[in-house]
């Protein structure tokens with residue numbers, strides 16, 4: 139598996155000189171398998187725009203599987219500007235959680251329409267097929283994809299990709315259940331316990347996880363559906379994760395602050411003799427499994 143980060147920011151894009159190193163585009167990750175021409179994409183934040191430009195220049199007859207974690211803006215807003223949707227030779231399957239109130243197909247149509255889009259876009263020419271996931275396992279040849287409902291204000295899935303004995307987990311937009319235990323009304327949406335979270339990510343080679351907040355910030359954003367760095371690091375240690383990639387960076391978090399966070403946690407891991415590697419998701423950086 140080759141995993142490349144195209145969007146690492148949560149909530150809203152944050153371009154600027156203070157975010158240049160880790161990137162200002164919202165969520166998007168591309169996965170390529172060595173034995174396959176298929177491209178797998180996780181989420182369609184603004185990071186998917188750059189990916190689409192690369193794909194449009196390089197190839198046609200693309201077979202793309204786009205898995206959405208959920209339909210919050212920072213995970214879908216790049217779709218109207220994803221060039222492969224305008225090429226009739228391409229096949230794109232969009233996998234999405236199943237919502238009662240709206241379908242992702244309707245949301246994408248609205249985003250592309252001139253009712254909300256600042257430019258008059260053509261209608262997509264690619265063959266786009268929508269699948270609404272209710273099963274917790276999706277299989278594609280040698281790849282097994284497991285789903286896990288994480289704690290977020292709307293239905294949101296974390297993913298576990300298993301391929302030739304290698305495991306990648308992507309757990310974005312997840313809030314620790316303990317953060318909301320006082321609020322009865324939230325309990326239904328917050329059902330993933332810490333133990334279940336750890337068992338889903340257990341022994342993975344790479345965990346890409348939402349660590350938007352610092353421990354002292356998380357109470358201010360109760361119910362927003364995000365984790366803090368301390369929580370993610372601790373759970374990754376318990377689950378024996380080999381490499382932890384922090385992502386969904388807060389839009390106000392500067393490169394310098396992210397570097398400081400990494401230094402702090404690398405020192406802690408070193409002092410405790412824990413071999414887990416910890417890095418922060420950076421645009422266009424690639425990991426090989």
Ligand SMILES: [Zn+2]
Nearest residue numbers: 148149212311
């Ligand atoms: Zn998000």
Ligand SMILES: [Zn+2]
Nearest residue numbers: 208210290311
């Ligand atoms: Zn979200």
